[in-house]
Amino acid sequence: MTLVRRRFTVSLLAAVALTSTASAQSRRFFPDDPIWREPITQDVKHANRYEPDLAYQILENLFWRPGDSATGQRAKNINTVDEVPDGAFFVNRAGRAPLTPAAVARGANTSEGPAAGPWTVVSAKSDGVTPGFTIRDTAGQLWFVKFDPPGWRAMATGSEMVAAKLFWAAGYHTAEYHLAQLKPANLVIGKDTKITPQGEMARSMHQGDIAWLLSRADRDADGTYRVILSKATPGRPVGRIAFHGTRADDPNDLIPHEHRRELRGYFVFAAWLNHVDAKGINSLSSLVTENGRSFIRHYLLDFGSALGSAAVGPRDGWEGYEALVEAPGEIGKRALSFGFRIPQWRRQDYFESPTIGRWPRDHAQWDPQTWWPHITNAAFRHMRADDTFWAASKLVSITDDMIKAAVAEAKFGDPASEAFLAKAIADRRLRILQTFLPKVNPLVDVALDAEGRLTFRNVAVDAAVADRAPGYRALWYTFDNTADKATLVANTEETQSPLPMPPMPASDFIKVDISAVGGPEAWTRPISVYFRRNAGAWTLVGLERLP
Amino acid sequence: MHRGTAVLIGSLLLGSPALAQTTRVETIAGQQAEKAKQLETEGPSDAELVVRRVLRSPLLSGGGGAYPWFGSVFGGSGMAVGAGYLKRFEKSGSVNFLAGISINNSQMLETRVVAPALFRDRLQLGAQARWTDANGVSYYGVGPQTDPETDFEYDYQPTEVSADATFKPVRWLAFRGGYSFVDLTTAVEDFDLAALPAPGIGRDLRYNVLRGEAAVDTRTSPGYSTRGGLYRVAWERHEERHGLPFSFDSQEYEVRQLVPLVRAQFVVAVHGLMTLTSTDAGNVVPVPLAPFLGSGSTLRAFPTRRFTDRNRVLLAGEYRWRPSRYLDMAVFVDSGQVAGDVQQFRFHDFETNWGIGARFHGPVFTALRVEYARGREGRNIIFAGSQVF
Numbered sequence: 001m002t003l004v005r006r007r008f009t010v011s012l013l014a015a016v017a018l019t020s021t022a023s024a025q026s027r028r029f030f031p032d033d034p035i036w037r038e039p040i041t042q043d044v045k046h047a048n049r050y051e052p053d054l055a056y057q058i059l060e061n062l063f064w065r066p067g068d069s070a071t072g073q074r075a076k077n078i079n080t081v082d083e084v085p086d087g088a089f090f091v092n093r094a095g096r097a098p099l100t101p102a103a104v105a106r107g108a109n110t111s112e113g114p115a116a117g118p119w120t121v122v123s124a125k126s127d128g129v130t131p132g133f134t135i136r137d138t139a140g141q142l143w144f145v146k147f148d149p150p151g152w153r154a155m156a157t158g159s160e161m162v163a164a165k166l167f168w169a170a171g172y173h174t175a176e177y178h179l180a181q182l183k184p185a186n187l188v189i190g191k192d193t194k195i196t197p198q199g200e201m202a203r204s205m206h207q208g209d210i211a212w213l214l215s216r217a218d219r220d221a222d223g224t225y226r227v228i229l230s231k232a233t234p235g236r237p238v239g240r241i242a243f244h245g246t247r248a249d250d251p252n253d254l255i256p257h258e259h260r261r262e263l264r265g266y267f268v269f270a271a272w273l274n275h276v277d278a279k280g281i282n283s284l285s286s287l288v289t290e291n292g293r294s295f296i297r298h299y300l301l302d303f304g305s306a307l308g309s310a311a312v313g314p315r316d317g318w319e320g321y322e323a324l325v326e327a328p329g330e331i332g333k334r335a336l337s338f339g340f341r342i343p344q345w346r347r348q349d350y351f352e353s354p355t356i357g358r359w360p361r362d363h364a365q366w367d368p369q370t371w372w373p374h375i376t377n378a379a380f381r382h383m384r385a386d387d388t389f390w391a392a393s394k395l396v397s398i399t400d401d402m403i404k405a406a407v408a409e410a411k412f413g414d415p416a417s418e419a420f421l422a423k424a425i426a427d428r429r430l431r432i433l434q435t436f437l438p439k440v441n442p443l444v445d446v447a448l449d450a451e452g453r454l455t456f457r458n459v460a461v462d463a464a465v466a467d468r469a470p471g472y473r474a475l476w477y478t479f480d481n482t483a484d485k486a487t488l489v490a491n492t493e494e495t496q497s498p499l500p501m502p503p504m505p506a507s508d509f510i511k512v513d514i515s516a517v518g519g520p521e522a523w524t525r526p527i528s529v530y531f532r533r534n535a536g537a538w539t540l541v542g543l544e545r546l547p
Numbered sequence: 548m549h550r551g552t553a554v555l556i557g558s559l560l561l562g563s564p565a566l567a568q569t570t571r572v573e574t575i576a577g578q579q580a581e582k583a584k585q586l587e588t589e590g591p592s593d594a595e596l597v598v599r600r601v602l603r604s605p606l607l608s609g610g611g612g613a614y615p616w617f618g619s620v621f622g623g624s625g626m627a628v629g630a631g632y633l634k635r636f637e638k639s640g641s642v643n644f645l646a647g648i649s650i651n652n653s654q655m656l657e658t659r660v661v662a663p664a665l666f667r668d669r670l671q672l673g674a675q676a677r678w679t680d681a682n683g684v685s686y687y688g689v690g691p692q693t694d695p696e697t698d699f700e701y702d703y704q705p706t707e708v709s710a711d712a713t714f715k716p717v718r719w720l721a722f723r724g725g726y727s728f729v730d731l732t733t734a735v736e737d738f739d740l741a742a743l744p745a746p747g748i749g750r751d752l753r754y755n756v757l758r759g760e761a762a763v764d765t766r767t768s769p770g771y772s773t774r775g776g777l778y779r780v781a782w783e784r785h786e787e788r789h790g791l792p793f794s795f796d797s798q799e800y801e802v803r804q805l806v807p808l809v810r811a812q813f814v815v816a817v818h819g820l821m822t823l824t825s826t827d828a829g830n831v832v833p834v835p836l837a838p839f840l841g842s843g844s845t846l847r848a849f850p851t852r853r854f855t856d857r858n859r860v861l862l863a864g865e866y867r868w869r870p871s872r873y874l875d876m877a878v879f880v881d882s883g884q885v886a887g888d889v890q891q892f893r894f895h896d897f898e899t900n901w902g903i904g905a906r907f908h909g910p911v912f913t914a915l916r917v918e919y920a921r922g923r924e925g926r927n928i929i930f931a932g933s934q935v936f
Contacts, residue, residue, distance in 0.1 A: 030569070031570055032570040032571050032572055035571050035572060038575075041575070041576040042582075042583045050590050052591070053599050055602045056594070056599065059598060238589070239589060247589050248587040249586050249587065249589045250586075251580070251582045252579050253582075254575070325873070326871050326872070331870045331871045332870070333870075334868075334869075338876075345810075346809055346810040346811075347809070
């Protein structure tokens, strides 16, 4: 099945199914709303391993923009309270689960690293410019081993560690990562291990290949090599994350990926950590079996080109500011300017060190809206202000101490660079909050208590990135869930939370539109919240925040 | 419409079990059950298969194989097309066959063998055989003051078999040496050579050629760079094998310097080239092998080989700016002169031209150079597949 056909089929499937929920049954909320876990009800029985071609991915995103052509649509995988349920791509951590610096430092790790003893090389990465091995430890566990480029000790390995911890904290599935010192004598070549040197046929690997691969890695004075090991993810690899369409062989995969909020919001997290290589090939889809159910889980991997690292050397200035191919209009303007239309990345000052690479010295003025990955994708193109708000609201819960804990895990061995890096990440986090939180009506934690008081928080104000609104207005409705119809009853206004509930006719559901009186224009657009009466108490069952 | 889609829509509209669910989870489960009935194999689209086939051809993936070729058979013969076959070996070893033909019917065949590098990639040995049949090579006479209207064209057919060695003790330092056997013939029709003396034209010459070169190259790549420089000294001895009076020595001195400004937003590039020849007593330098100015890389507004003499000096400067990581723009000035003797160079008499150009390039190569150049004798539009300097 081609991608085009699959997209058509599945989009139609989702559209028809959602419509049927509203019209045929005429019911907006089900008894189990909001759901916080995406249902996985079907076994994936015949998942084919499909490795997308990187060059093709680049070409299709440059020239024919795959995925749904109608942008501006609301994300389709969110629950009724505008949140992403836990699922194959994402697990709610920041902002929903208790998160501590220690938890962030631990990240996805469940072990202490490879078992003691020799590492058996089962394959080697012979293409490209950075070496890499796949090894099996004495316990039989597979690990992927990566190095730093010569002269840049800790840059690629450390950046990967920091980014992996923080992406995990944000909620994405990541692998388990450990740092180690590799002694070449600890490597044993497996008896069936093959290597395919560039331009040659596959052949048995020998010690000379190890020496050649290691010659391209940074070597410590004692003859060892600093490496980062990522544990093979559970299950069987079946491919990479696609940022549009759905997997044709996964019955649980219903929502086209460009309409998944966590993949749209991935842009914000990637911008935060300057993960310019945020493309499908740096992910892994794995067929796992848990609790008797076989399903596909999607992991983010390979963060060596994040922060100030470009994996093979320090980050180039343009990375994070421009796509792999610049916009034609901009090229034209620069061509006609005789060079005097100078991009910002050429003019700014950079911090550079062998341990963290190269990154702009000042992030306090950074604009996350101007960030660019090497290659964009359909999910990023479909991103809306409510998606960026969602991602930014997650970052509210990731504190400076958590950032420092993640940076400390990288063991850069360079206090000045570590301090710079932690501050840069914190500064970029703040810039994301300043940019994306106020862009929509930023009310969260809306509740209606037993005394009839409507409480809420303005997350932008609480994060100190916006001034307090002069007041809030609430339009109160009774809501007929079976007919999906709201009837206005009254409106109330207060300078701040809480707002008292006016006398309301008996109803199992209440809808309230809450908007700011004054403040940014976006705040005057109401969020709609829905409450259901449960044993005398009001439970939030719905929230719509439209840009 | 896809059959599975039609079935699904029908089942939903007719009141499938999915519509009868009473919870969100049951509703989604119903949709998943429907999709489970129409699963297909995950795999590449037809378009991706095409791209894979093209990009993973042996040559593009670095493995070698047959390939199309676009370039130049001989300077001034126009655009050429051809085909080649490359077979790679370990440690940069390769065998390459190439055949090409230009728009003026000039042709060439070439075979080059490069042995696997020795001594940790420091020493590379190679051998080459090349046959060229160049038509319509221009000749305007010897000296800096020749008349552009008094010229003729000759056919030039050199065959060269050579062997060479390159020793690079460090990345930026190279010593090269080699030997060539060159057999060249020239022919001219319908022109009175007495009216425009042309040493060597119409003669069959055979040479033993020895050459040596030392170069310091700090550029990131010879094909494209924004910084660094090339400083080169070369020497050649052309010994006519049959004692004909056309033996000579030549020395060449070259400097290329690239100065990046504002993180390489601008690059100031300068080029200096001096070629000097000296002959044995009673000998002359044959026209086809004499230094010349005028081409897509030397005095770009002038026709190819517009000025020929025993010596030449070329000075060029470019102001380059970089609208894209794949496109450089440049304005340039070339200035140069040929002379029969070094003492005859007069800076104020140098021929000068200016121009503007665009260069499409990758990180280490220049794919296309398009330039407009204007000088005293007219204008020229240049298409080339290499960096000018």
